[in-house]
Amino acid sequence: MTVRTRLARVVALGAALALALPLTACGDGDPAAGQDEIRILVYGDATNKVEKQLVDTFNKTSKVKAVLDTIPGADYQTKLQTIINTKQAPDVFFNWGGGSITPFVKADLLLPLDDMIAKDPGLKANFLPSVFNTAVVDGKAYGVPMRGTQPVLLFHNKKVLADAGITPPRTWDDLLTAVKTLKGKGITPIALGGGDQWPTQMWYQYLYDRVAGPELFAKALGGDKGAWESPESRRALELLRQLTDAGAFGTNFDSVKFTDGGSPTLLSSGKAGFELMGSWNYSTHHDANPTFAAEGLGWSAFPSVPGGKGDPRNVVGNTNNFYSVLKKTRHPEAVAEFLKLQYSDEFVQAQLAIGNLPTTTNTEKFLDGATNPDYLKYQFTLVKEAPSFQLSWDQAYPPAATTTIHQAVQQYCNGRLDAAGFIKAMQSLQAG
Amino acid sequence: MSTTTLAARSVPEQRRARRSPGGPTLSRPGFAWALPATLFFGLFALAPLVLVVVLSFTSWAGLGSPEFVGLDNWQRLARDPVMINSLWLSVLLTALGVLVQTPLSLLIGVWAAGPQRNRAVLSAIFFLPLLLSATAVSVLWRALLDPNFGVPGQAPWLFGDGNLFGSRTGAIAVLVFVGSWQFIPFHALIYQGAARAVPAVLYQAAEVDGAGRWGQFRHVTLPQLRNAMITSVVLMVVGGLTTFDTVLILTQGGPGTDTTITAYHMYEQAFRSFDFGAGAAIALLLVVVATVISLIVVRVSGYDRMRSTMEGL
Numbered sequence: 001m002t003v004r005t006r007l008a009r010v011v012a013l014g015a016a017l018a019l020a021l022p023l024t025a026c027g028d029g030d031p032a033a034g035q036d037e038i039r040i041l042v043y044g045d046a047t048n049k050v051e052k053q054l055v056d057t058f059n060k061t062s063k064v065k066a067v068l069d070t071i072p073g074a075d076y077q078t079k080l081q082t083i084i085n086t087k088q089a090p091d092v093f094f095n096w097g098g099g100s101i102t103p104f105v106k107a108d109l110l111l112p113l114d115d116m117i118a119k120d121p122g123l124k125a126n127f128l129p130s131v132f133n134t135a136v137v138d139g140k141a142y143g144v145p146m147r148g149t150q151p152v153l154l155f156h157n158k159k160v161l162a163d164a165g166i167t168p169p170r171t172w173d174d175l176l177t178a179v180k181t182l183k184g185k186g187i188t189p190i191a192l193g194g195g196d197q198w199p200t201q202m203w204y205q206y207l208y209d210r211v212a213g214p215e216l217f218a219k220a221l222g223g224d225k226g227a228w229e230s231p232e233s234r235r236a237l238e239l240l241r242q243l244t245d246a247g248a249f250g251t252n253f254d255s256v257k258f259t260d261g262g263s264p265t266l267l268s269s270g271k272a273g274f275e276l277m278g279s280w281n282y283s284t285h286h287d288a289n290p291t292f293a294a295e296g297l298g299w300s301a302f303p304s305v306p307g308g309k310g311d312p313r314n315v316v317g318n319t320n321n322f323y324s325v326l327k328k329t330r331h332p333e334a335v336a337e338f339l340k341l342q343y344s345d346e347f348v349q350a351q352l353a354i355g356n357l358p359t360t361t362n363t364e365k366f367l368d369g370a371t372n373p374d375y376l377k378y379q380f381t382l383v384k385e386a387p388s389f390q391l392s393w394d395q396a397y398p399p400a401a402t403t404t405i406h407q408a409v410q411q412y413c414n415g416r417l418d419a420a421g422f423i424k425a426m427q428s429l430q431a432g
Numbered sequence: 433m434s435t436t437t438l439a440a441r442s443v444p445e446q447r448r449a450r451r452s453p454g455g456p457t458l459s460r461p462g463f464a465w466a467l468p469a470t471l472f473f474g475l476f477a478l479a480p481l482v483l484v485v486v487l488s489f490t491s492w493a494g495l496g497s498p499e500f501v502g503l504d505n506w507q508r509l510a511r512d513p514v515m516i517n518s519l520w521l522s523v524l525l526t527a528l529g530v531l532v533q534t535p536l537s538l539l540i541g542v543w544a545a546g547p548q549r550n551r552a553v554l555s556a557i558f559f560l561p562l563l564l565s566a567t568a569v570s571v572l573w574r575a576l577l578d579p580n581f582g583v584p585g586q587a588p589w590l591f592g593d594g595n596l597f598g599s600r601t602g603a604i605a606v607l608v609f610v611g612s613w614q615f616i617p618f619h620a621l622i623y624q625g626a627a628r629a630v631p632a633v634l635y636q637a638a639e640v641d642g643a644g645r646w647g648q649f650r651h652v653t654l655p656q657l658r659n660a661m662i663t664s665v666v667l668m669v670v671g672g673l674t675t676f677d678t679v680l681i682l683t684q685g686g687p688g689t690d691t692t693i694t695a696y697h698m699y700e701q702a703f704r705s706f707d708f709g710a711g712a713a714i715a716l717l718l719v720v721v722a723t724v725i726s727l728i729v730v731r732v733s734g735y736d737r738m739r740s741t742m743e744g745l
Contacts (some may be wrong), residue, residue: 081706084495085494085495107495197684250593254595254599254686255577255578265580399705400705400706402704407689411687
């Protein structure tokens with residue numbers, strides 16, 4: 001071997017080692033951090049302003065300091081899943097209650113809040129029960145509401161309805177008549193962002209609740225596969241078929257999305273009469289077209305159905321977001337103090353100021369001072385008086401079920417699946 | 433490989449090589465030179481691949497430690513109708529991509545190889561999509577193809593009710609179209625380069641023999657572009673089988689599962705359903721299928737014993 005090639009080998013080896021070195025350096029983490037702090041992990045969006053403010057308030061008086069971490073946007077659940085059982089796990093984290101925390105409860109990672117509630121009953125009593133119950137798993141409370149509630153409402157374009165001589169439907173027959181009238185005028189009766197799939201799911205959630213009450217879905221979620229093939233289930237599917245057969249959503253709804261502004265524009269431009277959507281729809285319209293949000297946008301509760309067992313006051317949607325606590329937190333007392341802030345007056349006012357509707361019992365007295373008191377009061381009363389607040393199906397089930405649910409609701413709605421196919425798909429889900 | 437003359441080698445170099453037949457064999461640098469690259473490849477390609485193999489025999493949701501479940505994931509895959517369908521879809525989309533993109537990029541590339549200034553300007557504009565990320569391209573087309581407020585809303589005579597993303601045929605057509613829009617410039621570039629390397633003497637000879645424009649294209653250009661075509665098709669096949677971003681943004685595998693190609697199905701299983709075991713199994717299957725198809729293409733096309741197109745010159 002010549003000197004030249006030996007030199008080359010040495011150089012190459014050196015380069016390889018240099019490249020490999022930084023790789024071995026990671027993975028150790030810094031053990032010094034995290035002694036006297038609690039880390040709070042939240043979904044990164046505009047509401048972080050309020051979370052930051054509350055953390056600052058907490059840190060003014062607490063010896064243990066709270067640190068707020070945010071994970072931006074849609075990656076939240078994925079990132080959370082990958083860190084929750086590692087050293088980087090937070091002490092307190094944002095979630096959607098229900099199925100979003102069930103796997104963590106089953107893996108024995110979360111702290112039941114019952115002891116904290118025993119010490120401070122306000123941690124439970126100061127929240128609307130229908131909302132608080134979303135984060136109860138196997139009879140134990142695992143979360144405290146920490147943002148605003150988002151019930152699903154039947155929105156309409158006031159001008160389109162007035163021109164057609166229609167009032168917001170109170171019964172299923174009213175809705176079918178309205179659909180017929182609007183279709184006759186060449187207007188898509190109901191805007192549906194079927195491309196996003198979850199807007200389609202909202203119709204199922206309400207129809208199942210109105211036809212059978214919340215029990216049917218609760219049974220199905222608990223693992224009773226017979227629930228999906230019950231007569232009530234078939235009846236709900238039949239009602240939805242009536243609607244699609246009547247041309248309520250037009251023909252191209254699966255190409256329309258809510259998230260890219262497609263279906264909201266249909267409603268605001270008067271090309272559609274109704275849209276079933278979460279309460280965030282108001283801010284969506286407010287951002288795109290403030291005049292329409294203030295003057296043209298109307299809303300009502302989902303109509304009752306003939307012979308339905310469900311209470312017409314029931315609502316569905318996202319009950320709220322929750323803070324849950326990791327079992328291995330070193331500062332449970334500090335965490336309890338932090339959670340108490342979630343029903344403080346400061347919290348309620350800060351949330352209302354950015355357009356969220358908190359679900360604490362003291363919310364009501366601040367509603368008059370909010371920017372759109374009519375809309376907020378309507379929602380708050382609706383949620384407060386609702387005997388049941390059904391969490392969205394895709395959030396009630398663990399994340400593993402989401403894809404199957406979304407595909408099934410889309411495919412039955414557009415006719416690719418018949419009732420039997422839909423039932424079979426839903427029966428394939430693992431219990432929540 | 434080492435004994436055949438590579439097509440990519442420039443002409444003067446070949447001439448030089450021929451002038452010293454049977455000369456000293458090229459001394460190749462030692463393995464040590466390849467060490468950094470090998471290490472990188474090992475760490476970022478082989479090690480993850482091994483981990484994926486291991487993971488495919490476990491059940492893991494990202495919580496706790498992976499649990500060994502034997503062939504469970506594989507048996508479930510074999511019974512999963514979405515999985516089997518997704519393989520066909522991947523192959524279908526790839527085949528459609530090759531069929532649409534090859535003739536178009538061939539024609540554009542050969543046209544753009546001409547020396548005229550207007551061609552240079554136009555091809556510069558035409559290559560713009562190449563500079564955009566797949567994400568940007570997909571978001572753009574999603575908006576342009578909105579049934580009510582996009583192009584289909586303005587041209588009902590062509591698109592009907594505009595339900596492009598709501599029907600199987602429509603969604604597949606959109607994916608093929610957007611993929612072609614994005615990648616034809618790249619393949620045209622390959623053909624342009626190859627077409628420019630065709631020696632002018634061949635055309636002069638063909639002209640003397642009385643070949644017209646078409647005859648020259650058919651009998652000179654096409655045979656000369658054979659190796660470029662193989663390269664381009666192999667790239668299209670591998671790229672097509674691993675397409676992911678356009679599907680994620682344009683159709684999310686929908687309507688239903690109509691455009692759930694294998695790569696997207698893997699994403700759904702692993703990162704939506706948190707079933708990393710099943711996701712790993714799908715990933716492995718995709719690796720095997722893509723490798724086998726690439727090998728078949730290489731064999732059938734003769735890429736592995738690629739002849740120079742310069743023989744006899």
